[in-house]
């Protein structure tokens with residue numbers, strides 16, 4: 001379903017989704033091609049771009065966003081600079097958190113992404129605090145907190161849902177249900193319907209196809225409006241189509257770099273990944289839909305992708321050539337104040 005907006009705005013959604021894909025393809029290659037460049041583990045957002053971009057398109061710049069261990073895509077979707085995101089992922093001084101956050105904690109206060117917690121469920125409480133502040137200060141800002149289905153077995157999620165409902169906070173709980181925990185199929189839940197939990201707390205819930213950017217945008221536009229009008233909180237379950245590259249211990253480009261032409265002919269995709277690219281990839285589906293619509297065509301989409309690829313390549317180069325923070329600056333920003 002094409003989102004109800006101008007053609008330029010529709011193309012801008014595709015541009016953002018492609019930017020997340022292209023930037024994260026670089027992240028996987030950072031890991032594969034440069035040993036030790038990414039310190040520790042990392043997670044990527046490939047396959048869930050339609051959700052992040054659809055949600056952020058419905059937000060105003062002053063709205064708050066909280067994220068998880070899969071934050072890279074959310075930051076770019078809210079308008080983040082891919083160069084600064086990639087630089088942060090590899091701990092460079094030019095990154096959003098001056099290299100102190102790394103892949104798990106990319107935050108961008110200037111975009112109202114105040115803090116990112118990779119503690120599963122942790123952001124739900126932080127987001128409730130931001131929403132409470134907005135309510136008390138009467139700023140009219142809406143807060144959206146992204147989390148995975150795994151966060152629903154953390155106690156803090158229940159407390160956040162409960163308090164948000166009791167206090168009528170301007171907060172949207174956005175669960176990205178990929179039916180996995182960090183790639184592993186093991187729900188750990190005694191319910192098959194995770195949305196029954198917020199329903200039990202009288203929080204209104206809506207399910208969307210997380211691979212359909214138009215649908216996500218349409219639903220969020222309405223919920224954001226209602227949240228601003230004081231009707232919150234709300235809970236959204238975005239059902240995603242898990243990307244097969246996330247199935248192993250580390251993300252892997254199981255089909256190589258995405259070729260935009262697979263939108264029209266997925267036959268060159270390696271067999272084991274072909275069903276996902278043919279049916280599950282929200283980017284290719286949206287590209288197809290746009291190209292089929294009046295006043296647009298395949299060439300426009302292919303050119304847009306080429307442009308995005310060049311920008312993402314430049315962003316990766318920027319990150320790779322940026323310096324690490326100086327060792328003597330290790331303690332800078334570690335303390336908010338010394339109490340004097």
Ligand SMILES: Cc1ncc(C[n+]2csc(CCOP(=O)(O)OP(=O)(O)O)c2C)c(N)n1
Nearest residue numbers: 118119120148149150151178180181182183
């Ligand atoms: C409290 C806590 N326990 C365990 C972990 C280790 N861990 C990192 S990601 C993850 C699974 C998260 O699953 P989900 O929330 O569904 O997100 P997904 O990776 O599927 O997007 C776990 C258990 C953690 N970061 N925090």
Ligand SMILES: [Mg+2]
Nearest residue numbers: 148149180181
């Ligand atoms: Mg999950």
